[in-house]
Amino acid sequence: MGELARDWPLTGRTEELQFIDRAARSGGGTRGVLLSGAAGVGKTRLARETVAAGARRGAVTRWATGTASARALPLGAFAAWTEPGGGDASRTLNRTLDALLHGAGPAGALVAVDDAHLLDDLSALLVHQLVLRQAAAVVITVRAEHPAPDAVTALWKDGHLERLEVQPLSEPQTAAALEAVLRGPVDSTTAGRLWKLTRGNALILRHVVESELKAGNLRRVRGTWRWSGTPSVSPVLADLVATRMGELSGRLRDVVDLLALGEPFDIALLAQLADPAAIEEAEARGLVTVEQAGDTLWAGLAHPLYGEARRAALGTLRARRLRGRMATALAGHPEHHGDNTLRRAVLAVDSDLPPDPVLFTEAAAHAALLMDMALVERLARGAVAAGAGFEAQLLVTTALAATTRHDDVKDELAVLSAMAVTDAELVRATLVRVPALAYVTSGPAEAEAVLEEAESRVEQDGFRLQLTALRAYLEATQGRLARAVECATTALAAPELPGEPVILASVGLVAALAVTGRADDMAPAAARGHEAAVRSSQLGFLRAPLIMAETTGLILAGYLREAEDLAAGFREEVRDQEFGNELSGFIMGDAELGRGRVADATRRLREALVGLREHGNAGGFVYFCLLSLTRALALAGDLPGARSSLAELEAERSPSFAVLDPELALVRAWVTAVEGALSDAITLAHEGADGAARRGQYAHEVLALQTAVCLGDASVAARLAELAGRVDGPRVRAAAAHAAALSTGDGEGLRAVSVRWEETGDLLSAADAAAQSASTHLRRGERAPAHAAAARAHRLAQACQGVRTPALLEAARPVPLTRREREIAVLVARGLTNQQIADRLVVSVRTVEGHLYRIGNKLGLTNRRELAALLLDG
Known part of the structure; x- marks a missing residue:
């Protein structure tokens, strides 16, 4: 240290x-x-x-x-x-x-x-x-x-x-300093928390980092430094903070301790609990800041570490007594009811006051609206312990489901089900129970059984419609899209549908529209879902799947800038919420990958994965994140990283997310392409396209066929032209033009397609098309346009932050080989034996040897090491 x-x-x-x-x-x-x-x-x-x-x-x-x-x-x-x-x-x-x-x-x-x-x-x-x-x-x-x-x-x-x-460090400067001293990437949540805690003070930052390293709270997880837990105030840090605060008299200590437990606090109420002269002295000494909001003056501590240091020094009994006094003072001021209720409950739940189950339940519901699920669980458990019933237990279960606490949620679900007596309670419990079973604990089979049982028990039409909305959500994620659209449309047509089923139906409908190629129809359902989510204490956390479904639809359609704007807005909105940076980070990384910013996406996705992993499977978000991360690693040419990530991805695969099977096939295709087996990669892309077509996932089919085109497949132009008439967005039209130009060997057409891709914001596809243009011109001996196209491909590849696709590598290292010869040459360069190559390509060893003989003659090479140096980048 x-x-x-x-x-x-x-x-x-x-x-x-x-x-x-x-x-x-x-x-x-x-x-x-x-x-x-x-x-x-x-x-x-x-x-x-x-x-x-x-x-x-x-x-x-x-x-x-x-x-x-x-x-x-x-x-x-x-x-x-x-x-x-x-x-x-x-x-x-x-x-x-x-x-x-x-x-x-x-x-x-x-x-x-x-x-x-x-x-x-x-x-x-x-x-x-x-x-x-x-x-x-x-x-x-x-x-x-x-x-x-x-x-x-x-x-x-x-x-x-x-x-x-000399100013304090900014947040980016703090992040850069942390990465330099820790010698590795630091996730953005950690950097942001440390910056807020230290206010950019370099000396305090140094001591906090040393303290948190020693306490084990700041640690490297999967290569990324991450800080979890609350700050541990070491003796050195405590002395430093105490020196900055100066000597505290008894009156001053009362002011500081009260604010350490409940800042910000109304000055008028604070003056009832502490000496007004001491409050003025605390402000004059720079211990306390006072700000006005509306007609109220609010007092807060001048530095976050003042509160951390005093809370660490406070005895349990004194802290409970002070919290009780503050909660009692707030109880006499019912104005700003919602906020006052939550503040009272937060203080009262750990105070010397008798527990209030009604207050704790109502406050837990307010905390759920703010997406503070740790606080929801704490308050709701306090309510249950104090004798509250179904509503409090529902909030406990909601909090555990939202934070994907696998080991705890199943037991609490059982308790909740046992407490559900009326049809209304049964339905509300089922709306939480089924998603938790399907995506957190047990998988779709048990979730289906629970839903079917509820459907058989409930007779009233209004309650049955709520279960229909839930079924829309379940059907969409399992790839039964026509049924998902039918159920969602039926449920959402009911004018009196409550907020929670509106959210479920909206997510199901948007997800189905996104992958079936109807992105232009998503907006109304998405807007209705968002409106319901911000008012829901039960399923507000489903805003993240809704945003993900919407951005997925925009990316698949080719509305890439709109997808990135949506993801960025969501990230800004939830950055201070529990789990918010991880969920929004994945969605943002996926949008960046869609634009072709591979290095930015890789870093953001890795960072998100580290945080998501702390929540088990994170309700499926670990799987979603690995899909994008594995593709990013493959596109960057990181074969060991891509293989390792693919193995992890395969282990996470769940039948609950069958709708994503086409994307899994494309990830496999890209990893296979980086290995050099282009024939296998194209076959995998076709498998993804065929599976998508069977389920009506035409947007996924377009992406799969476009992937095949970028890998050199010239056989799919007719199918893409057909899909251009039924799938929304610019991607399908650009992909159809790309396939047509490749199928006819039109080098100039490929250059024009590259321009078209760039205009949509898809720099990666633009780079591949330019690279294919260069290779096509070169095969025809058209050197000037080949050089121009290669220069364009190089520029676009740089904008894609080091992407290394097969098309770009071929353009960067042109050699006089046929496609089959180049494929075999790359496999040799990757270290495969002749027998392994023969097995992979389903040909004889003798055929491989014949190709290698011709490759050696054409290139004037005598060993495999020279071939690797010629064909592989680095």
Whole structure:
């Protein structure tokens, strides 16, 4: 840990360093810089790096530090260069100046003074003289909130020194610093949480990282650093925070402790619980901030770590008593009912007050609307323990289902079912139970059985329609799409359908429309589902599957920019919700992959997968994420990574998500293509297309056939032309044109298709089409258009962040081989034996040997190593 502290990087501080270096080197005018900022923002670190840079270029460097103890002595900060004994102050000053500058050569001298606000008057005068005489370059740090001696202040006020206000690290700078010091990627949720906790203060960030590493909360998971749990306030961090807070009297401690347990808090109510004069003192000392919202003044702690430190120091009994007092005060103010109810319950559930099952149940429902499922479970369990009934148990089960707690949810589902007495309760329980069984615990068979039982028991039409809406959801995910559309349409036609079944029917309908090629019809159902979800305490968490279904439909149709905008909006909306970054990160990564930004998508999908894995199968989202990640790794040419991810994907496959079988076939096709077996890859793409066609998933069929075209299959033009008349969106039309140009060997047509793909935003397909154009022109000996198309393919591949598809590799490494010869050559380059190649291509070993003989003659190669160097990239 000591090494980590010493090596804490200056990542993201390049502009400040360049500014300081320029100021320290400039001649004639200013010869240095004054760095001002709050404690811990990095002033000293910047100054030390500047001194180190000066030493590297040959300057004599000096470092002095102002301290409270040395301030009592004349020239105390420069005692190391001051001769012992008394004497005239002016003479002592000049001798100290000479000692500081002794040995300076052509590169001059650089003097740094840290914490110059603590200098005694004579030391401040010495610094003033250094600058005015331009005897040395000077770098000074001062703490913004402390007054500095007049001689120091005058240096920047009179223009002799540049002044730089050193700001806390921004969120991107914090993320970059974390990745540099931890030597690996840090997920965005972790970086964001650490930035908010530390407010970008570099010193505090360093101590928090050290503390969380030691506690095991900050750890590497699947190659990505991730922070889970609550901050552990180490003794070192506690001392640092205590020093910043200063001595707390009993009155001040009451104010801080109350806010640590329940900030923000209404000032008027806080004044009933603590001394008003102490509240004013806390604000004056920078411990508390006060902000106005409407007619109310709200008090909060000035730094998040103040609350963490005080909560860690509070005893259990004192904390319970203070929470009880705050909850009682809130109970007397029923205004802003919803928010007040939730705040009261959060305080009361861990207080010395008697438990209130009605309050806890009502508050848990409010928490569900905010998608804080951990709080929903905590409050609802408190309600159940206090004697609440079905409603509270429904909320417990909802929270567990939403967070995919596999081991817990099944038991709670059984309890919920036993508590359901009326038809209304049976239906509400079934709306939660069936999705939990299908996607979290048991699979579709048990879920179907439970749904069928409920359908047999319920007779009232209104309740049966709710179960019909649930069936639409189940049918859609299992690929029975006509039935899904029928059930969803029937349910949604009922004007009095409650919100929860509206959500289920909307997700089922949107998912079915997305894959059947009716993306232009999705918007009304999606809008109705979103509207219902934001008001639902039971199934609001299904907004994520709804967004996923909608973005999938847009991507399949070729509305790629719209898909990315939708995903980005959802990510911004849920970034602070539990599970939100992981779910939205996957959806965003999928949209980025659709645009061809392979590196961005890979990183985001990997990060999402790490978080999703903490929730078991994450209700199927692990499977969804692996589908996209495996394809991204294959497109990037990462064969080991793609193979490993594919194995994990196959293990996650569930009959609950049969609708995604065509996508699984395409993932297999891309991994096979990277291995070099293009014939097998094209066969797999056709299998995906055929399976999609049998189920009526025409949008998936288009994508599968387009994939075959990008892999070099020239046989699907007629089918794509037929699909262009029944599938919505620009993808099918561009894919049909692409297939037609490839089937006729039209190099110029392929270039035009590349332009068309780029206009839709699909840079990956545009790159493949341009690469195929280059290869087609080259086979015909048309060198000029071949070079132009290859240059276009190269530009697009760069925009795709290093994508390495077979078409691009062929264009980048043109060789005079037939398609079969190239396929065999790549398999050889991948390390396969002649027998393995023969088995894979279903030919004889003798046939493989004959091809290798001709390949060697054409290319003038004598061994497999030379072939690998020629054909493989890296």
